[in-house]
Amino acid sequence: MTTPPSTAVRLRPEIVALAAYAQGKPADTDAFKLSSNENPFDPIPEVVAAIAASSGVNRYPDAAGLELRARLAARFGVRTEEVHLGAGSVSILAQLISAAAGPGDEVVYSWRSFEAYPGLVAVAGATSVPVPNTADHRHDLAAMLAAITDRTRLVIVCSPNNPTGSMVTSAEFAGFMAAVPTDVLVILDEAYVEFVTDDSAVDGSTLSGKYSNLVVARTFSKAYGLAGLRIGYAVGPEYILDAARTTSIPLSVTEAAQRAALVSLDHEKTLLERVHRLALLRDEVWRALLDQSWEVPRPHGNFVWLPTGAQTAAAAQIFSAAGIVVRPLGADGVRVSIGESQSVDKLLKAAAEVVRTLPMRQSEPALD
Known part of the structure; x- marks a missing residue:
């Protein structure tokens, strides 16, 4: 945020103090953008x-x-x-x-x-x-x-x-x-x-x-x-x-x-068939994360939530280095969209690296 001049226009202080909405980071050509909950399929x-x-x-x-x-x-x-x-x-x-x-x-x-x-x-x-x-x-x-x-x-x-x-x-x-x-x-x-x-x-x-x-x-x-x-x-x-x-x-x-x-x-039937495929892939990713000992709540959207807490920024860096752009949210966790099926192996490999290298308490959660 820029510093206003000494004769600045008077603006609402609660707006000036507010951070603008930040879009999910773009991905490099060899990375997968899983930060914006976008539908990975091209339009019909x-x-x-x-x-x-x-x-x-x-x-x-x-x-x-x-x-x-x-x-x-x-x-x-x-x-x-x-x-x-x-x-x-x-x-x-x-x-x-x-x-x-x-x-x-x-x-x-x-x-x-x-x-x-x-x-x-x-x-x-x-x-x-x-x-x-x-x-x-x-x-x-x-x-x-x-x-x-x-x-x-x-x-x-x-x-x-x-x-x-x-x-x-x-x-x-x-x-x-x-x-x-x-x-x-x-x-x-x-x-x-x-x-x-x-x-x-x-x-x-x-x-x-x-x-x-x-x-x-x-x-x-x-x-x-x-x-x-x-x-x-x-x-x-x-x-x-x-x-x-x-x-x-x-x-x-x-x-x-x-x-x-x-x-x-x-053409809703065709589009919802795609949604069904994404939901199946989402559940596969969720179960794989549970197998890695992540505490992951059961997902019902087109994304999964990784409660990384104080290690959120470090976890996002590990995902980024592995070619997965995720959405870090403060000191609460990382949101990962379900995208192309080709992204899953990279995603899970990076998630395993986070569990292995960062000092987070992980325990086996209930399945529902």
């Missing part, structure tokens, strides 16, 4: 064709995104007005936080969770209330409920949780929602839901109309492989989404992104 030909056939860039996109919203509304069994589009689900999260919380208000979320949450809350002028994860890296829903006060305006539940990969069950979420005050907005962040294979997991698509204070946020970035086009969506009560639409940057969802999302829904 139909998506490429849809992008090429999109309207000229001299024209604005359909600001309302009516065609895509209608498709999604039919899928969720809601009205079009109860679906909102954004430039990725993180954009929608920012809009909802700004719509619900401001100075003096609080936003509750589990931590560690998606690293953008603190920044989004700070930009809105609100106060973060991070609630520590449980010892097995899951949301502590009871503690999150206990953290709700008269100042709480919004609670975020991330399932599967990024970066720990843990999930919230349907029964747990139902109990949680029954206890949350109805004037507090709850966002169920399901950016990785398509990778879940456990039938007990919460599924936002089954909750439409059940709660007056719930918004479900999803994205086309991960499972559908459209990360570079930036398109996500939310499903929830119309009046809440109207508030989000008010705070959004106009015309931020491009025509190409909308066309690609529609074609992706047309």
Whole structure:
């Protein structure tokens, strides 16, 4: 960060002190980039064709995104007005936080969770209330409920949780929602839901109309492989989404992104077959890490979480030297995306080197 001049413009101190979101590091030509939870498969030909056939860039996109919203509304069994589009689900999260919380208000979320949450809350002028994860890296829903006060305006539940990969069950979420005050907005962040294979997991698509204070946020970035086009969506009560639409940057969802999302829904079977392959590879990696004596929570997204603690920076260096670019997160751990199948041998070899050379306490975890 640059040092401002002595006659600097007065900026919000909480913003100046905030570190900007940092993208996962790029990989060298002979390395695998497993730092950004990207889908490693190239886009299907139909998506490429849809992008090429999109309207000229001299024209604005359909600001309302009516065609895509209608498709999604039919899928969720809601009205079009109860679906909102954004430039990725993180954009929608920012809009909802700004719509619900401001100075003096609080936003509750589990931590560690998606690293953008603190920044989004700070930009809105609100106060973060991070609630520590449980010892097995899951949301502590009871503690999150206990953290709700008269100042709480919004609670975020991330399932599967990024970066720990843990999930919230349907029964747990139902109990949680029954206890949350109805004037507090709850966002169920399901950016990785398509990778879940456990039938007990919460599924936002089954909750439409059940709660007056719930918004479900999803994205086309991960499972559908459209990360570079930036398109996500939310499903929830119309009046809440109207508030989000008010705070959004106009015309931020491009025509190409909308066309690609529609074609992706047309070819969903093909894309979800890819997701299934990634989930199988994820589970293979997880079991191999357990065999190496890692304490790895069972993953339900397209990544695994290595709780390296104080050795996180050193562990990331070992992975990097082995040709694996990972995502080190503070002094908590390393997140490793599931990428090309060719990356697995390098990944596991580096993971074994970390266990062998760094002084971390490792013990055999429970399998679930």
